């Protein structure tokens with residue numbers, strides 16, 4: 172039976188980054204993935220993911236984000252490939268709303284470059300946007316997007332180059348831990364290691380039943396619509412956005428790889444699902460919900476539908492991440508519950524999870540993300 176220093180369970184965004192960080196420290200690591208190396212059943216597909224510094228969700232993320240940008244740039248140079256495109260970011264909504272006020276607070280607290288515009292000023296600068304004049308818009312020049320499939324592959328390639336072993340189409344069916352050792356079972360055999368890092372995305376609670384109500388998968392749908400004015404939605408003319416309007420909270424991107432304006436609604440139709448049985452086929456009601464938003468706020472981007480994709484969020488009760496040791500087994504650590512905003516952090520989460528597995532503690536402050544915050548609520 173082969174013995175590893177660490178096993179990483181799940182090779183999506185977080186697992187691929189963790190595998191890379193562990194392997195580059197010289198640890199003997201095995202990565203196990205139930206599907207293919209890149210696949211569309213989890214949370215990390217769909218060509219682009221927003222990265223932004225003016226973090227409206229909470230200012231505590233900004234320090235991790237700065238490190239995240241650094242590590243993405245490092246990965247780009249190791250891979251010899253562009254993985255991160257800077258477009259600027261817009262965080263917009265009503266005065267007093269969570270997105271605008273949160274982005275402003277993070278910008279002020281962390282001294283981030285930013286400008287505040289109204290809807291008309293935003294339209295003059297970026298004509299694809301047609302938001303109501305009274306809406307408050309924070310523009311931050313460092314925002315942009317990552318290429319998630321390419322980032323995952325780059326992390327895996329670098330991990331392999333440092334001696335990691337990777338096995339795909341090999342689902343973990345169970346694990347045990349005691350006395351500083353873990354044993355992981357798959358249909359092909361069992362593997363032993365000193366540490367197990369669980370990065371199972373929407374399947375987290377299937378592997379750690381204690382997460383049952385703390386990491387809840389939710390069905391999402393993304394749309395790419397053909398713009399009638401493609402020049403307003405091209406890279407360089409259209410910043411990524413987070414937008415709060417009366418219909419809900421939305422996010423969007425310039426055209427890239429697919430000639431369409433890409434966007435989605437946070438928590439789409441609020442459908443909690445099982446990742447093994449979820450309907451992955453977009454329905455007419457999914458499409459109409461998204462098209463009606465584009466017609467109202469981005470009318471020059473609301474042409475024919477070019478592509479629709481489903482994807483899964485994994486929500487915690489407070490929508491903040493879980494980065495911690497397993498509550499009963501110190502040999503096991505977990506990165507889960509990224510609540511629809513985790514991808515931009517994969518690079519730094521890889522570093523955090525490698526620290527937790529190797530040293531028992533992280534170089535970054537992760538107290539905010541500990542499991543014990545939920546103890547009172549359970």
Ligand SMILES: Cc1cc2nc3c(=O)[nH]c(=O)nc-3n(C[C@H](O)[C@H](O)[C@H](O)COP(=O)(O)OP(=O)(O)OC[C@H]3O[C@@H](n4cnc5c(N)ncnc54)[C@H](O)[C@@H]3O)c2cc1C
Pocket residue numbers: 180181182183184185186203204205206212213214215216217219220221222341342343344370371372373374378391392393422435481482483484506507509510511512513514515516
């Ligand atoms: C529509 C949509 C849009 C998003 N937009 C953004 C954005 O713009 N910016 C942003 O920062 N974030 C965004 N996110 C969130 C972000 O994509 C996720 O937080 C992130 O991808 C989560 O990565 P993960 O590694 O936890 O999950 P995943 O990438 O799903 O990886 C989990 C992996 O574990 C594997 N696995 C599960 N169980 C087993 C098992 N038993 N054995 C072996 N392998 C297993 C799975 O097959 C999978 O590959 C978005 C998410 C969605 C769905």
